[in-house]
Amino acid sequence: MENRKKVAFYTLGCKLNFSETSTIARSFSEEGFDRVDFEDVADIYVINTCSVTENADKQFKQIVRKALKNNDKAFVAAVGCYAQLKPEELAAVDGVDLVLGATEKFKLTDYIHDLSKNDMGEIHSCEIEKADFYVGSYSIGDRTRAFLKVQDGCDYKCTYCTIPLARGISRSDTMENVMKNAAEISAKGIKEIVLTGVNVGDYGKGEFGNKKHEHTFFDLVQSLDTVPGIERLRISSIEPNLLKNETIDFVSKSKCFVPHFHIPLQSGSNTILKKMKRRYLRELYAERVAKIREVLPNACIGVDVIVGFPGETDELFLETYHFLNDLDISYLHVFTYSERDNTEAVLMDGIVPANVRAKRSKMLRGLSVKKRRAFYESQLNTPHTVLFESENKEGYIHGFTENYVKVKAPWNPELVNTLHDIHLTKIDEDGLVRFDFVKELV
Structure with missing residues (x-):
């Protein structure tokens, strides 16, 4: 058993990437590898990349260095969106041995019979068609x-x-x-x-x-x-x-x-939505929110929004701010626009300075805090169901209600993966909600 090779994974980006990493990991288990944490010594490190933001790109080099610090002789493979878009860039990163594109990533175990380090990353990519x-x-x-x-x-x-x-x-x-x-x-x-x-x-x-x-x-x-x-x-x-x-x-x-919906908006300005080539205007978005509130008044509604898109003037940004402020939503995910190669937007006029993008992002993050607090307050003194998660965070166990209110209780391993009827009572200083247990659900 001691000769079994060890593999570790690091996932950047979205939930979809996490689901695909798990599937790739199961293929390694079927080939006789043992999965270990990324912080541990492994024979192979697999990095599932993202290219939605510039930060994800920059993180890649740091993660490679981290892997090689654990084992400088380890074989490093890159898969995912960044690996498809810019395979040569990843292959040129010091220590990277293999880069697989969109069609090859699920066949990773077919490429790793020789785990010796390469001078330059080997690329197996394809035309995205x-x-x-x-x-x-x-x-x-x-x-x-x-x-x-x-x-x-x-x-x-x-x-x-x-x-x-x-x-x-x-x-x-x-x-x-x-x-x-x-x-x-x-x-x-x-x-x-x-x-x-x-x-x-x-x-x-x-x-x-x-x-x-x-x-x-x-x-x-x-x-x-x-x-x-x-x-x-x-x-x-x-x-x-x-x-x-x-x-x-x-x-x-x-x-x-x-009763939890996460609905991308991206901008509350119809002018910007058209420049983004989104397939709706803000009026339709408001209709969706109103419909949800009509049949699910306690639903949690999350919103994606991008600030600093080319052509977003102060006036157009304020359209977004006021639209969101007036909308009955629960929280925001705020993204600062970053230029991406081979997109239409990168060639558009009206570039928004980085400091202005940062200021707008801060304003919307502040609005999100206000919205989430108001949503949590609206749920106090009402019955809910909580599902507890498995991590011990500084002596507390956390969970989410069905409508995505985050709650905490003193750590008790017996609560992990159990459902309970609860009554929300008070918001703590950290923004999480206290509650009284009513009963455990079988």
């Missing part, structure tokens, strides 16, 4: 929640985004395979599944390319609601134009789907 097949994935990060990939790629042409270049056309898993993966997750005792993909609401594009698929996103939601053993289902992020009334209404009556 060849990424027209689908590989299902799911991740199990802890014992309470799994990310289930149901869709990959994107057919949208947003002017700031490189994801279509990194992941290819929109394509979906078969319903049969999604249900099989969900059953496998349930069999491991996991209570919550988070649906993930590049453009989840686009589920229904062909399994291979854009061939007609026999199911829709609404079909998927209805089927997943029947998986035995799964207590909670959560939609990770869905475009406002793809979030239909039928889905919102179904969630409001669902057995398992929780």
Whole structure:
């Protein structure tokens, strides 16, 4: 057993990347490797990269150095979006031995029979048009929640985004395979599944390319609601134009789907939305929020927003700020625009200075704190269900209510992966919520 090779993984970016890392890791286990933490000594270090922001790019070199500090003779492989977009850049990083593009990453074990270090990273990449097949994935990060990939790629042409270049056309898993993966997750005792993909609401594009698929996103939601053993289902992020009334209404009556929606907005200015080539205007976004509030008044609604897009004047930014301030939402994820090669936006006039981008980002992050506090206060003195997670953080165990209120309790390992009826009582100084136990749910 001592001769078994050890492999470690580091994942940058989104939930989709985490689900794919888990699938790649399982392929290593099937080949007789032992998985260890990235901080430990390993024979192979696999870095799953992201290229949504500049920071993710810069992090890559730091992570490679970290791996080689643990074992300077280790074999280092890079996969993921950055590996597809700029394989030569990654291959040139000191210590990188192998770079795999979008079509090769799930075959990583086929490339690592020789673990000797290379002078220059070996590249196996492809034209992104060849990424027209689908590989299902799911991740199990802890014992309470799994990310289930149901869709990959994107057919949208947003002017700031490189994801279509990194992941290819929109394509979906078969319903049969999604249900099989969900059953496998349930069999491991996991209570919550988070649906993930590049453009989840686009589920229904062909399994291979854009061939007609026999199911829709609404079909998927209805089927997943029947998986035995799964207590909670959560939609990770869905475009406002793809979030239909039928889905919102179904969630409001669902057995398992929780009242939590994360809906990208990106800008509250129609002028900027058009420059971004988004597929909706702010009026439709406001309609989606109003519909959710109508049937799910206690729902948590999260928003993605980008600041500093080319052409965003002070007046247009304030349109976004006031639109969000007036909207009945629960929190924001704020992204500072960063220039990406091979996008339309990088050639646009009206570049916003870095210090102005930073100031706008700070303003919206402050608004997010205010919104989250108001949402938490609106949930006080009401009954909820909490699912506790597995990590001991400074003597506390944390969990989330069905509508994504974060709570904490003194650490007790017996609470891990258990559901409880609770009554929210008070917001602590750290912004988390205190509660009284009502009963444990079997």
